[in-house]
Amino acid sequence: MAMKVYGPAMSTNVARVLVCLEEVGAEYEVVPVDMTTGEHKSPAHDARNPFGQVPAFQDGDLILYESRAISKYILRKGGSDLLRESNLAESAMVDVWLEVESGHFSSTMSPIIFQCLVVPFLGGETDTKIVQENLEKLKTALGVYEARLSRFKYLAGDFVSLADISHFPAAYYLLGGSHASVLDAYPHVKAWLAEVMDRPSVRKVVELMKLPSA
Amino acid sequence: MATPAVKVYGWAISPFVSRALLALEEAGVDYELVPMSRQAGDHRRPEHLARNPFEKVPVLEDGDLTLFESRAIARHVLRKHKPELLGTAGNLEQAALVDVWLEVEAHQLSPLAIAIVVECIFTPFLGRERNQAVVDENVEKLKKVLEVYEARLSQSKYLAGDFLSLADLSHFTIMHCFMATEYATLVEALPHVSAWWESLAARPATKKVAEFMPVGTAGAPQK
Numbered sequence: 001m002a003m004k005v006y007g008p009a010m011s012t013n014v015a016r017v018l019v020c021l022e023e024v025g026a027e028y029e030v031v032p033v034d035m036t037t038g039e040h041k042s043p044a045h046d047a048r049n050p051f052g053q054v055p056a057f058q059d060g061d062l063i064l065y066e067s068r069a070i071s072k073y074i075l076r077k078g079g080s081d082l083l084r085e086s087n088l089a090e091s092a093m094v095d096v097w098l099e100v101e102s103g104h105f106s107s108t109m110s111p112i113i114f115q116c117l118v119v120p121f122l123g124g125e126t127d128t129k130i131v132q133e134n135l136e137k138l139k140t141a142l143g144v145y146e147a148r149l150s151r152f153k154y155l156a157g158d159f160v161s162l163a164d165i166s167h168f169p170a171a172y173y174l175l176g177g178s179h180a181s182v183l184d185a186y187p188h189v190k191a192w193l194a195e196v197m198d199r200p201s202v203r204k205v206v207e208l209m210k211l212p213s214a
Numbered sequence: 215m216a217t218p219a220v221k222v223y224g225w226a227i228s229p230f231v232s233r234a235l236l237a238l239e240e241a242g243v244d245y246e247l248v249p250m251s252r253q254a255g256d257h258r259r260p261e262h263l264a265r266n267p268f269e270k271v272p273v274l275e276d277g278d279l280t281l282f283e284s285r286a287i288a289r290h291v292l293r294k295h296k297p298e299l300l301g302t303a304g305n306l307e308q309a310a311l312v313d314v315w316l317e318v319e320a321h322q323l324s325p326l327a328i329a330i331v332v333e334c335i336f337t338p339f340l341g342r343e344r345n346q347a348v349v350d351e352n353v354e355k356l357k358k359v360l361e362v363y364e365a366r367l368s369q370s371k372y373l374a375g376d377f378l379s380l381a382d383l384s385h386f387t388i389m390h391c392f393m394a395t396e397y398a399t400l401v402e403a404l405p406h407v408s409a410w411w412e413s414l415a416a417r418p419a420t421k422k423v424a425e426f427m428p429v430g431t432a433g434a435p436q437k
Contacts, residue, residue: 050362051322064310066317073310085293089279092290099283102320104268144267 007054024078
């Protein structure tokens with residue numbers, strides 16, 4: 001039976017899970033959850049994700065939520081080497097940079113994406129102060145990334161891992177948005193992101209993420 | 215006695231530093247805490263930036279390995295020394311549930327609890343007044359989150375199932391601070407969350423780490 005992912009592919013957290021399914025070549029189904037009508041707060045969705053968020057995930061009787069937890073499950077089940085769990089030092093570095101992705105990259109990109117894409121879509125006005133504050137935090141983080149990626153090919157070391165791929169959803173919106181030029185000052189980051197975005201799994205999910213025409 | 219191979223850098227009163235210490239205590243690993251001063255800006259000095267370019271604590275040195283981010287440190291310590299706290303080997307479902315509740319702690323509970331703790335306990339050290347509006351907003355959200363925990367802990371003894379895991383332990387240090395505020399009543403009102411908290415706090419390792427974090431005595435608000 002195919003695994004199921006509940007939520008719109010355009011959600012960064014849903015996209016993260018989808019790319020892992022693509023990486024392991026799993027059979028899966030994306031079940032839409034219409035957030036514009038509040039479907040993510042419905043009793044049916046609550047049974048799958050009690051925090052009222054997307055994604056939720058189902059594999060047989062197992063129901064999971066929180067995209068990074070789901071991603072790891074999928075990768076382990078599919079026999080992927082993107083977690084490096086057979087090597088203590090390598091898996092530790094994957095964990096470190098996955099925490100960094102969550103706490104420093106996606107956390108600053110999230111309000112930028114919300115203000116620049118979601119708010120106008122809902123008919124509101126972008127709060128440029130929030131965008132600027134978070135762009136400054138992003139630049140601070142990118143400086144650290146630039147130093148890291150000047151020493152190593154990928155974040156956890158000289159091997160690609162979930163830590164790199166986990167950046168792609170927010171990076172997709174950064175690269176496609178009006179602030180992409182912020183990356184110009186960080187050439188190693190820019191090159192690394194280009195390589196991540198070029199992975200077949202990422203290209204496939206990007207197609208799923210493309211916003212419907214207005 | 216030989217110098218321990220494991221060093222943790224930071225100030226133990228930080229729930230992030232103490233999260234790392236708790237993992238080491240639970241795993242029974244010998245370690246040295248290298249004290250740092252937040253006030254003196256030790257975390258911004260070049261020697262610390264070389265360990266953690268994000269200027270934060272804790273940092274763990276384990277032989278040649280230098281790690282930062284407290285949850286990554288805790289995972290490494292347990293993977294190396296007490297892997298059963300990450301789930302039974304080869305049991306994908308258990309490992310997944312440990313990860314789920316670690317993420318829930320990080321994304322759903324801790325941001326709210328930390329905001330409340332900062333306002334209620336740490337504002338004197340930050341040189342400003344408590345912002346009650348921030349407290350109230352986070353308390354309302356936290357009540358809803360704790361209802362999810364209550365439902366979960368009505369079904370199993372611990373968060374990932376009927377086995378203690380890092381998912382439970384990862385909550386301890388932040389909750390220890392939270393339980394020193396007047397909003398501890400939010401936890402006390404929920405029978406399963408309350409019982410789960412009591413059992414965590416009764417562990418020898420958590421009792422030891424609690425002593426590193428004297429938040430109950432350091433600037434606790436008037437009740």
